[in-house]
Amino acid sequence: MKNSLISSLILALLFLSRVSFSLFCSNQNQDSATIVVDQSGHGQFTKVQQAIDFIPAMNNVWTHILVKPGIYKEKVIVPRNKPCIVLEGHSARDTVIQWADSSEVTRSATFTVNAENFKARNIKFQNTYNENTRRGDLKPxxxxPAFQTTADKVSFYQCAFIGVQDTLSDLQGRHYFESCYIEGAIDFIWGGGQSFYQACTINATAAIQGRLTGYITAQGRNSETDTSGYVFNQCTVVGTGQVYLGRAYMQYSRVVFSKTYLSNIVVPEGWDPWGYAGREQTITYAESQCTGPGADMSKRVKWEKTLSRAELAWLTNVNTFVNQDGWLQKQPF
Structure with missing residues (x-):
């Protein structure tokens, strides 16, 4: 206990000496601080939210929160005025942040990030509210959501997102996901984010409760000038039951699957206009060079887009679609 108190005091002095009120993070190889979260008491804190709360407002120091293995049953929020955070666990198998809530979709996420320049690695985010449903309970x-972000410049590496409906609330801003695992049954990647999913595994559990079909995405692009959309590049889509690749959450919804393996769970039609039947011309749903039994496009909806070579090149290049200013390279490794 004494050692933890001393460590906390040292960290406080470190922050106070380095903080300036700017939204720009310090160079990745310079000013940095590390906070250890450990349920056993061998770190500065035993809860992840405690570590977030400890970081000063308008922080501009890249701050590592190192989370030791364990199941952390808590609801965590990173407020908008606390940027420059790297959250790192041991692995997504043994470092879990878990909660159970469904009170309101934009307020019930297990982990919410509202601050820009956030990076997570080797963490599992899980909302267990529908856990009994996954086991066959007929509860509605x-x-x-397991995770929600409304911030720009947010990235994830080797993370897992586990839920049933609205698992990943990818609401706003530019986001990058690499080698992540995302599980759900209904609209389990949804929102108005501008996001690139690289080499991720998408597990659609549409067969729960004997459901006929599920939906992977519900993307919410709302105008021709809106730059948002979801791009899945070199990913893998597996699961149980039958699933649509997406349905239109907004009239200009945009989703692209590129060089992705699609298992036989994908319904032949591929896509659903949802509430925009008859106005599909504004929806941009496209597939390019996908493989697997679910990639057969012979029975796809007639309004699926065939993108030009230039459009496809822009969307499927991480540097042109989400990393225009090189923010990914500026985040710590």
Missing amino acids: IKQA
Whole structure:
């Protein structure tokens, strides 16, 4: 206990000496601080939210929160005024942040990030509200996100997102996901984010409760000038039951699957206009060089887009679609 108190005091002095009120993070190889979260008491804190709360407002120091293995049952929020955070666990198998809530979709996420320049690695985010449903209980499925972000310049590496409906609330800003695992049944990647999913595994559990079909995405692009959209590049889509690649959450919804393996769970039609039947011309749903039994496009909806070579090149290049200013390279490794 004494050692933890001394460590906390040292960290406080470190922050106070380095903080300036700017949203720009310090160079990745310079000013940095590390906070250890450990349930056993061998770190500065035993809860992840405690570590977030400790970071000063308008922080501009890249701050590592190192989370030791364990199941952390807590609801965590990173407020908008606390940028420049790297959250790192041991692995997504043994470092879990878990909660159970479905009170309101934009307020019930297990982990919420509202601050820009956030990076997560080797963490599992899980909302267990619908857990009984996954096991066959006939309780109605409700919206229960595992993760929510409304911030720009947010990235994830080797993370897992587990839920049933609205698992990943990818709401706003530019985001990058690499080698992540995302599981759900209904609209389990949804929102108005501008996001690139690289080499991720998408597990659609549409067969729960004997459901006929599920939906992977519900993307919310709302105008021709809106730059948002979801791009899945070199990913893998597996699961149980039958699933649509996406349905239109907004009239200009945009989703692209490129060089992705699609298992036989994908319905032949591929896509659903949802509430925009008859106005599909504004929806941009496209596939390019996908493989697997679910990649057969012979029965796809007639309004699926065939993108030009230039459009496809822009969307499927991480540097042109989400990393225009090189923010990914500026985040710590």
